[in-house]
Amino acid sequence: MPLNSSNDSDKPRNGNNKKHPFIKFKRRARYYYLKILRIDDPPERIARGAAIGVLMGVLPTFGLGALMAIGVAFVLRANKAAAVLGSFIVNPLTAPFFWTLSIVIGSLILGEDYSSILAKVKDEGFFAGAEWTYIVYMVGNIILSIIFTLASYYLVKWAVIRHRAKKELKRSGQTEY
Secondary structure, three states, rough: OOOOOOOOOOOOOOOOOOOOOHHHHHHHHHHHHHHHHOOOOOHHHHHHHHHHHHHHHOOOOOOOOHHHHHHHHHOOOHHHHHHHHHHOOOOOOHHHHHHHHHHHHHHHHOOOHHHHHHHHHHHHHHOHHHHHHHHHHHHHHHHHHHHHHHHHHHHHHHHHHHHHHHHHHHHHHHOOO
């Protein structure tokens, strides 16, 4: 049997399957990360924009997160491009994580059994018993939004400053950071 049969040609040789959802997500996340780092604006404005985007991405904005992020970024004089990029934190791959974590946090704060709420949502859909499920979800989501917004501000600011310092060292010919 030849070494390069037709069945083997579809398989990646180095174990790096670019079509795998996790690999695609990882590549897209790195792409957005690099786009944010390369924005030409003060680090504080970039970080403020990214944090606004993350806030609008995590809050339930029903698909209007990017538009709302641009509006809030305009009002708060933040970087609009970073706001749009930050709003992509919630996407089809990460949304179930944020929804579930919001319900778990809300349940813990309100003293509810999150497993029964998650089972009800899974079995009957989110709108079954929506009044209480929504309250539990929103309490958790607000906490989650605050945590992710603050974390994204400080992480993006730190990353932009670090990236620019490394770039300046490289430009000046020094090798260590």
